[in-house]
Amino acid sequence: ILNVEQSPQSLHVQEGDSTNFTCSFPSSNFYALHWYRWETAKSPEALFVMTLNGDEKKKGRISATLNTKEGYSYLYIKGSQPEDSATYLCAFGSNTNAGKSTFGDGTTLTVKP
């Protein structure tokens, strides 16, 4: 069983704050890492697919980094807005478990106006 952990479990910030959270995964047999945003009453939405050590991806105010050697990825949100409130999920794919993504439990972000 692959262990994918996300921290913190929840986070409350003020509008305008920058924040970051972590996804930890096994450092061996890395294949790909996905980040998703899941807003209440909506479907999970893909943010990034990361495949190479050192990858950095950016979409607007959201960016992500990847360290496959130590088994972690950070998601950063710059200048949080209330519409960023959502649960952020990471999903790890291993090349020994091809085709099966293992999801973390998510970090729930609440941005207060």
Place this chain on the structure above:
Amino acid sequence: KAGVTQTPRYLIKTRGQQVTLSCSPISGHRSVSWYQQTPGQGLQFLFEYFSETQRNKGNFPGRFSGRQFSNSRSEMNVSTLELGDSALYLCASSLVGETLYNEQFFGPGTRLTVL
């Protein structure tokens, strides 16, 4: 382009019954994956279908089964329902195989309640 659709959106069943859920992927997508989310649990992978063949399977009992049709629509069946099967069931489609590399598009889910 229409997104992934799932029917029904809500379902109430009793223990021992069986249920069939449906998922229509985005047009042109050939891979469909199914996930279960129960309270306090992350998304658990059920299975993935590609070109009408089950390509990957998660660690769920044989009561959970699925199939994919030639138009890529997929159905998931759960027989002999148990209380613990109450969950949100999500399906996701992607353009080609190797879902680990490709972006998945999720449907709105089916909320199943077993009484």
